[in-house]
Amino acid sequence: MDIQLKRGLLEVCVLAAIRGEDSYGYQIIKDMKPYVEISESTLYPILRRLEAAELLTVRSSEYRGRLRKYYRITPLGEKRLRDFREEWEQILAIYKFITREDSNHE
Amino acid sequence: MNKQEFLDALRASLEGLPREDIEASLEFYGEAIDDRMESGLTEQEAVAEIGSVEEVAAQILSEMPLPKLIKARAKGSPSGWQIALIVLGSPVWLPLLLAAAICLLAAYLVVWSVVISFYALDAALAMGAIGGLAGTVQSLTQGNFSGAGMAFGIGMISAGLSVLLFLGMGRVSKLGVQFHRAVLRRCKNRLAGKGK
Numbered sequence: 001m002d003i004q005l006k007r008g009l010l011e012v013c014v015l016a017a018i019r020g021e022d023s024y025g026y027q028i029i030k031d032m033k034p035y036v037e038i039s040e041s042t043l044y045p046i047l048r049r050l051e052a053a054e055l056l057t058v059r060s061s062e063y064r065g066r067l068r069k070y071y072r073i074t075p076l077g078e079k080r081l082r083d084f085r086e087e088w089e090q091i092l093a094i095y096k097f098i099t100r101e102d103s104n105h106e
Numbered sequence: 107m108n109k110q111e112f113l114d115a116l117r118a119s120l121e122g123l124p125r126e127d128i129e130a131s132l133e134f135y136g137e138a139i140d141d142r143m144e145s146g147l148t149e150q151e152a153v154a155e156i157g158s159v160e161e162v163a164a165q166i167l168s169e170m171p172l173p174k175l176i177k178a179r180a181k182g183s184p185s186g187w188q189i190a191l192i193v194l195g196s197p198v199w200l201p202l203l204l205a206a207a208i209c210l211l212a213a214y215l216v217v218w219s220v221v222i223s224f225y226a227l228d229a230a231l232a233m234g235a236i237g238g239l240a241g242t243v244q245s246l247t248q249g250n251f252s253g254a255g256m257a258f259g260i261g262m263i264s265a266g267l268s269v270l271l272f273l274g275m276g277r278v279s280k281l282g283v284q285f286h287r288a289v290l291r292r293c294k295n296r297l298a299g300k301g302k
Binding site (some may be wrong): 014016024025027039040041042044045047048049064067069072 | 117134137138141142144145156158162
């Protein structure tokens with residue numbers, strides 16, 4: 001898959017992983033695993049980019065005597081998810097058209 | 107490798123980056139190892155799952171903006187021997203570096219010349235359109251109707267081509283931007299020690 005496309009998709013995946021409730025690094029990786037494999041070294045820069053773009057916020061919280069970073073989606077992050085849905089509905093419509101052409105030729 | 111060894115090695119490979127960037131990275135990977143151990147892995151297994159220190163460091167470095175990366179790579183002050191070698195070696199490396207820089211500059215010029223020439227062509231066509239219309243008016247005032255028809259035709263053709271070309275222009279500019287991005291990415295990957 002095109003690298004830029006995959007990068008963009010993974011950003012949206014991470015936003016989707018924290019949409020319901022705040023989550024932390026390893027939990028995000030586990031939640032995404034059935035759909036897309038992602039490693040810490042890929043996740044880390046994505047989280048930093050999303051934080052810089054104010055699509056999520058980070059807070060440190062104590063968990064069993066150590067600090068853990070929790071990520072929370074911002075309204076801007078939720079808007080990004082909605083925009084993604086709209087864009088992909090258009091792309092899906094195009095995809096349907098393309099695959100229909102295929103079946104006609106066969 | 108245990109957690110502390112992993113984090114120490116990571117700190118060493120990130121040396122030269124701003125402190126807060128290093129601390130944030132170490133916290134993140136320390137937490138990742140802790141969470142894995144909590145889910146039942148041993149310390150060694152947890153570290154092994156994170157991947158090699160070189161990979162992790164290369165990934166972090168390649169995400170840094172170029173100036174930070176160069177600073178990180180030029181870490182520490184050079185020893186006397188290194189300074190002597192750099193000075194003595196300058197007849198060799200200076201021309202080579204210069205040549206490389208000039209080649210890169212030439213490549214940039216070629217790409218941007220293409221972009222600029224398209225813009226120039228479009229501007230010329232737009233002028234042609236204006237000139238054609240001016241010629242039409244002038245010929246009409248002189249009562250030269252066939253001349254007016256020709257000037258009008260030339261003006262319309264120029265206008266049409268100019269508009270069509272303008273529509274394709276975004277794509278041509280993108281070519282230049284893409285070229286620049288590719289060069290930047292290669293430089294960064296080289297410096298970060300990532301890649302093929």
